[in-house]
Amino acid sequence: MTFFLAILDGLIVLLLAPLTVGFVRLAKARFQNRRGAPVYLPYLTLLSLMRKEMTVTKHSSWVFAAAPFFVLASAIALAFIVPTAAAGVLPDFASNLFLVGGIAAFGSVFLAMGGMDAASTFGNMGASREMTLAAFVEPAFYMGFSALALVGGTWSLDGILRHLASLPWSAGVPAASIALVALVFVTLAENARYPVDNPATHLELTMVHEAMLLEYSGPSLALLEYASAVKLTVMLGLVASLSLPFFLIQPPVTALGLVLGVLALIAKLALAAFVLAFIESTFVKMRFYRMQEYFSLAFIVALAGLLLALISMTR
């Protein structure tokens, strides 16, 4: 029974991914006093991209063609092993936090290789910067999640979520609050949002993630766009459900509980998208060569989270 719930949790995320991106774009538009496109527009763009013809540069090799599949595979794997709507459905070895870190790195590596194979300076610069960011995000990523693990008592995200859900809100979440802030830093860096990277531009000096997608077109571009959408949804969903561990789908589930869970997830994703849009509209993008300040800040916040977790645990 829990096996189906895990598959369901993954599928929900896969379906909702373009919706979250739509939410974020809508919220940002509204912040900029624009009407913004309808929320379901990303679904349509992906489908239309799928039907377009692909133009591939002569100089690229098989790596350029294979990269989108691996990037999407890593995103899909993340969707299935990171709990968003459901809790207590995955065994310990399935959602170990270091496994999540590894698979995220797997995805960004192939994205960077795709960028490098395009033999254009834009892609190369994007790949070089992406790999630098991936290298610097790891300490903060693992320290933040370890702080959470101390609070949750186990190293599998699913177990942490289940533990937080079982505790009254005041007991669990405050202890993990600083760690969650660190995770927000990490999420922004991992998904190429402000202040690390500007997702909406094609200006070579400010784009990192977009630069690597520059050479892709047609179905490959769709796969890559969809993969980044899924990754964004997974991480936003995780942070949201960790900070608001209510209405989660627990194993002895009833039909009502299921529907409520999905709706709660949609609400949480909308809220998270709104917060993300708010951050993106207020913060300015940091210069790439000041990135070590950003990541050292993230690491220090994670350490503070660890300290708080230790104090709250021993008390």
Added chain:
Amino acid sequence: MAPSVFGLLFVAALVLPLLGSAAALLARRAGWGNALSQYLFMLSGVLGLAALAGYFTALHAASSVVLLSSPVLAFSVTPLSAFFLLIVYLGTFITSLYALGYLPLYADAYSVPLTNAVSGVFLFALAAVLLSTTVFTFLLSWELMSLSAYFLVIADRSPESLSAGFLYLVMTHIGFACLSAGFLLLSGGHAFISFDGVREVARQLNPAALAAAFALLFIGFGSKAGLVPLHQWLPYAHPQAPSHSSALLSGTMLKVALYGFLLALTLFPGIPASWAFTVAAVGLISAFFGALSAAVEHDAKRLLAWSSVENMGLIFSGVGIALVLHGLSMPLSGALAAAFALFVAFHVLNHFAFKTGLFLATGAMVAKTHTRDLDLYGGLAGKWPAFSGVFLVLVIAAAALPPSGTFFGEWLYLQSLAAALRFSSPLLVASAAAALGLAALVGGLALFAFVKFFSAAFLGRARSEHAEAAEPMPVLLLVPPLLCAAFSVLLGLFGLPVLSAATAGFGSLVPVTTVVPGASMSAWFVFALLAFASAFAFIAYRVFARNRTVRRTETWDCGTPLTPRMEYTATGFSAPMRFFFRGLVMAQKEILAEAVVPGNPWIANRRIEWSIASVWEAWLYRRIARGIVSVAAFVKRLQNGVIQLYLLFVLLALIIVVLVAL
């Protein structure tokens, strides 16, 4: 197999390399000389593996097989040495298979018979170090190993390899001096003493002597394993050797240094926490410097050498932390110490697999493109699709990405460190947190280095005629790296379960490895997950993508026609790293502008000169060298040619000795 039979097998495997080198010398005129010696080496590898198989299954690796026990020389197989012998014989087999196709390509650069003869002695010495059970035999075979490695490094007699060989042999000799002093300090004056004897003698030694002996042994083995600050020879020496030998140097010799250190640890009655902390700290610092230098390096083989420094640093820090935890008596410390020991064993195997494969593959690449500078590579994936596929698997293993065995090794390491955060003593938690942060950064830097290596070499357009005119890759040079890649994937799938089963003592395969309750990992699940996700993505593509026509066009260049020189080279790729760590890699960049028309600053030919230097070499090595030189210059003034002064020396000595005699 009865014990005596594979005692014979071990002896055969030990002696065959010497036969191979003799054959190489005797048949130096004949064309098939190289082939004959390589086959003999491979035979020794196969026999060794067969003997080990027999040893592991039949005796359940509990007791040791004595091969020779004369009062001076004594060889026998012990459980600890059997594990490392596995690596030596695997390495022998694969590198000799590779040398079959590789050495004929370099018939003019290396004198093939001599190189084979020396590598035969080297292979013998590697196995002999592992098999020796008395201090004298150990030091004898150790010195033989170091010396034969020197002759492999200077195989092509070029000035760079001579200076690299010089630095290597001087550091090795200092290490050997420390080793002999350390071992003999422990054996208390007995010249011919077995390691068991040393254990008894060490028990009665006073703590100061034990501390001095440990320091000496750590310096000796650390310098050989390439730990900071005695690592500077490794990035110079390994690349200069022929590729199949540098694969052996990096893949196997560093492990023998680790074996020596582990053997030395068993000799001490007890390891205080302060020693273990220093080992862990030095290990982590070496890992950081190794990874950082690999990230900014643009010479292919030197990058791999730096990555060896990083991995050996990680392994030694694993040993250090295991020792610290072993000393504690807290609830989880026992399980965590076992986890780190498992990490050391597993990472040794993983590093052997991917490093040997990478060195062999890079050797093939350098053989075909005649340059080692990554900035001149590019577009090789198009020319050698199969080869680049194998290389990608090896790079994934080197960068510790999920499906590879190294990822599960890194997981063991980081997971156990995170689990150590729960201990109560603040010092332990602080150092565990620092170690976790640094280890994660090291993982990131290694990731950066190997992505840079793969993409600069294989992707994009050829940046020079070296890469443009790369000849097709012969199969013989492709098979050994393929074997290594396969072995690394196998390690990923079965490595952790088999090893934890072996160490845990029961026979059945353990699908899920658990470090502490709540922290477990199953290799098969990860493979299944990635396979399922890739299938899912492919099916999504097949279902949704109606129009699958592909049009090959020029890369989008917004107007200005793109040339290969506009691509990011490996140096360009690592520019952010050089900027962020400019203090540590001592990066200097100068843009020199000479005005075309004197007096007119605007029109000028600009030239950029940039350089990175090793912090250690600048601060530590040159300082010591300058100190020795100044002392030598001072002492040299004694021999100034004036006979009257010499007579005064004699008189002075006489007076002093007579005064002593009164």
Added chain:
Amino acid sequence: MTPTVLSASLLGAMLVASLLMESRMRLTSLVTLFRVQSAFLGFYALLLAYAEGAIHLAVIALLILALKAFVIPEFLLRVARASGASERLEAYVRPTTLSFAGLLVVGLAFAATNLLLPDGHYFAAAVSLSLVMLGFLLLVSRKDMFGQGIGFLGMENGIFIFGLALTGGMPLLVELSALFDLLILFILVAALVRRAQHEHSSVGTDLLRTLTD
């Protein structure tokens, strides 16, 4: 003049001779003083031989008189004149300082003797030790090869007295071969002096400073 007074005065004469040798800056005067010293040495040995009735000692004494008083100095002067070496000798310091240094050395030697040999024949040992030290001083202070050669021979004389004073002389065969060695040594000194004079047209040792480091 009982034998002991006679031997004491002979030893005193030898001491004075070698003290004077320290400050001689001309070759001929240095050689003559060396002859005088060796002659006294020969008589002292004869006296001892007569006193103890040791025939082998007498033979040795006569040989010393023959060799050290006549043959060697004569041969040295002929070589010096044949090779055209300059008559003037040089030293690192002025002659007066040399003689004061000689005095200091003799004082030290006398003081050191009772440290080295608390119960032996004190005066003879002291004189022999000072002769050795004076020879050494000559070796160290003189710049030219002649000075060093003569200094070395003076030291040999000192050691010979040391042997006589302590043990009444070594067995004949050993003494003979020792003297034979001394003769060969002197021939070599002469040969090297001639070669040096031939090559550098000077016997100064400051030209012999090329082999450094």
Added chain:
Amino acid sequence: MTILALILLSILSGVLPFFARRFETVTALALLGSSGVAALSAVVGMPALLGASALSGGGLWYVDPFGGLLVLLIGFMQWTATMASVPYLGEEVRKGITSLARTKRYFALLALFVLSMLVTVVSNNLGFMWVALEATTLTTTLLVAFYDRKGSVEAAWKYLILCSTGISLGLIGLLMTYYAASSVMAGGATLDWTTLAASAHAFPASIMRIAFAFILIGFGTKAGLVPMHAWLPDAHSSAPSPVSGLLSGVLLNAALFAVLRYKALADLSAGGSGWTNGLLLGFGVLTVAVPAAFIIFQADYKRLLAYSSVEHMGLITFSTGLGVAGPLIAVIHIIGHALTKSMLFIGAGNILHRYESTKFANVGAVMRVLPYTGAFFLAGILLLLAAPLSPLFVSEYFIVSAAVATHPLYTLIILFALSVIFAGFLHLFAPLLFTAPSRGAEALAEKTGERWNISHTAMLLHIVLLLAFGAFLLTGAAYPLLEHVAASIT
């Protein structure tokens, strides 16, 4: 009786070449003579080495196992030195550097030198030993000044004056020992070592200590101990190479042999070897450390080999002072160093003739230009730097094993000095062997290649003997025999 025959034969082999007129007959006669001497010294040395020590010639000669070993070494090495001298002088005669008369004088002096060394080692009478040691200096002075080169007179003069001064100090020491003996022994003192050793326990310890002081400084000058070593690099580098091979290889050990004779007497009189060991250890460390400074940036490879001899003498002296296990180590090191160093000098001779310069800057790519000499030279360097199969590896291992527990500071100084010397050797000899010289590289083209001559046979003999001895050490059987030899030193 056989010793008398040995002495007569060596005098004969010295005189023989004078009767020949052509160069070939001179060398043939010299070779014949030296082979005879080698055979006879084997007859004298071997029984003493294996069996008990033999007193013969009416108490004049005394050959104990250690003496026997040195006789054997002298016999073998003068044989290979003469073999190497034949092509060495042949080349010089062909180039007109040396006249036929000089070659005759060369072989005569060489034979006399060998004779004096043999007498030093076998004489029971300490007076005779002193005379023989002085004779070694005298016979080799003209050999050091053999060539008319710039530094040879200077080297010979320094060699003569310094060594003779040293040996005179040794004479004072001998006289004091004689004095100490006569004050105690009833039947009148003799200079025979065996009788002295029998009653040495009664000698007054204070006088014997001062006597040993004089002996150590006196004969130490001859053995090249620092600070009395200044003559050694000059003399050994300006002498003809085969002779400097003998000088470095075995003459230094003969001088140390003399010192050890007196050490035995001093130890017996003092009732314990603590005091003398302390002195030997101190001088040993000094003699290993100081040459390191000269070896690092040495410009002349013959001087480098000479400094290396000083360093190895330091190691031998240090090991003799290491108490019980000491003499065993000294024996191994003496054999190892003697054979290796003389071979290297023979190789250096060949290199000198082909490149006509002893400077590192003008010499290079020897492995390509002189294939045989290069290969043997490389093997020699490795054996000298204590490569695994070399006897020096075993002896240096034993030194560290015996000394690290009791004298940690000394061991660290020695290990550091050895590392510096190792680095210096490698830094200088690797380019010499492998890369073309900076100056005169193009002139090498037509000089490449060499034919196998008798000097290569000599070098090969040395290497085979060394490797055999190294392998013999690896089996357990070597150590009882070596203990037997070492026991006779203390």
